[in-house]
Amino acid sequence: MTTTMSPVRVTLSEYTTATVECGLPSPTDRKVADTLAASGDDAKLRVRWLIDGRAEISASSWVGVVRFSNLDIRVVPKLVGGELNVLRMIEFASGVDILRRLPNLRELPPSGEDFLQLVCLFLAEEARWVVRQGLLRDYRATEDAIGVLRGRLNVRAQYLQRFGRFDLLECHYDEYDGDIPENQLLSAALSVATHLARGPELSFEIGRLAAILSEACIPPAIDPEWFLNRIAYGRRNQHYKTAHTLSALLLRHAGFTDVFDSRLGVVRTFLVNMNELFEQFIERLVTEALSGSPFHVSGQDPLRAVIRNDATGQSYAQVRPDLVVTEIQAGARVPFDTKYKRYDLNKVATADIYQTFLYAYALGVDAKRRAAIIHPTTDGGTLGTLSVHSTDGHPGAHISVIGIDVAAVLVALGANVGERAAALEEVAKTVRSACGHSEEHLVGLTL
Secondary structure (H helix, E strand, C coil): CCCCCCCEEEEEECCCEEEEECCCCCHHHHHHHHHHCCCHHHCCEEEEECCCCEEEEEECCEEEEEECCCEEEEEECHHHCCHHHHHHHHHHHHCCCHHHHHHHCCCCCCCCCCHHHHHHHHHHHHHHHHHHHCCCCEEEEEEEEECCCCCEECHHHHHHHCCCCCCCEEEEEEEEECCCHHHHHHHHHHHHHCCCCCCHHHHHHHHHHHHHHHHHCCCCCCCHHHHHCCCCCCCCCHHHHHHHHHHHHHHHHEEECCCCCCCCCCEEEEEEEHHHHHHHHHHHHHHHHCCCCCEEEEECCCEEEEEECCCCCCEEEEECCCEEEEECCCCCEEEEEECCCCCCCCCCCHHHHHHHHHHHHHHCCHHHCEEEEEEECCCCCCCEEEEEECCCCCEEEEEEEEEECHHHHHHHHCCCHHHHHHHHHHHHHHHHHHCCCCCCCCCEECC
16 A cells, blocks of 8 residues: 655745755656746746755745645745735735625634635635625627527628528527626636635635536636726626635636646646735835825836937837836926845845936936835834945935835734824835935834
């Protein structure tokens, strides 16, 4: 009788390395590892099997789970305070209320569970609520061959496919049913979640909900953008939005071993890029903090005329700051770059200084060239301000380095109105200081 060994489980924080004994990998394991490391310096996760049966694991800014045949890896987000806070960041950045049912949940996964199980759990809660409200139905254009005329006859199809026959008629008509994008997106996510959920109760509930949705619709795709591009939220379908946010999160970040048919492939990875999430969170945070002030916040606007070809006068390359804060009356612009790195403990990377200085030089005027780098911190420590000087000693730009305690900010945002307002005002003061509009040099945020 052969026995199946349980996979070795290892947990590590982002930007850390661990070595574990787990045996030799399978060919599929090696393919998954190669896929994860394919981005070079921006690799999601590096797994290197050593000759003695050990594996060396190096995490980056991606958090979540990766499952090999003999190894389960869990990367936890230490810089923001845990997996629930990742959902809180998604909640705030997306403008939805993912955790609203948290007090009503029968049982949260124990501490040994991973971020993926939390997503499955909240998806099940939201899907259950949508089903209880009643699945939407709507009219959709349909073409089919039926026995009686319905809608209008598709003359061309009838002539080409059924010339001289009248047992079936090629009709074009509107069908009123639940096979619409709102239900299709939820159905696709639940179908994937049936292969991911652990624990009998959660697995049963997701399977039950997936069966209900599969009776109402057939998802034509598994790409969440395909559905979201066809959905416009209004009063009628607003109650789907939180469930759709979780569905898109699951479908975007779940990795399949069979890239040709993801519905049949085995899900091996679920990794979320904290760089992107931190950028989205900071954009929403700064925008809300400066709401109603004489500053305007824009995100990811390309600057095409910054780098030009002198021979042609045409734009050669474009730059895209993460945020640009503009003083409306004066028109002064200050770029902000978000970096999911511990710059309260380490020196700012030279490449990040080069990048930020380019933004400051392109958007600033003379001595007013300023820029800022925003990074997460857990203790409020911050470097302060860097000045880029020419060789004759004149400063060319000032770069503020701002550390934000994400976990503390999330607590304040979820508290009462007064604490939320105080937290947003602290953010606003920090941003104004980086823009040169404050006497005090407030570049760290500790709540």
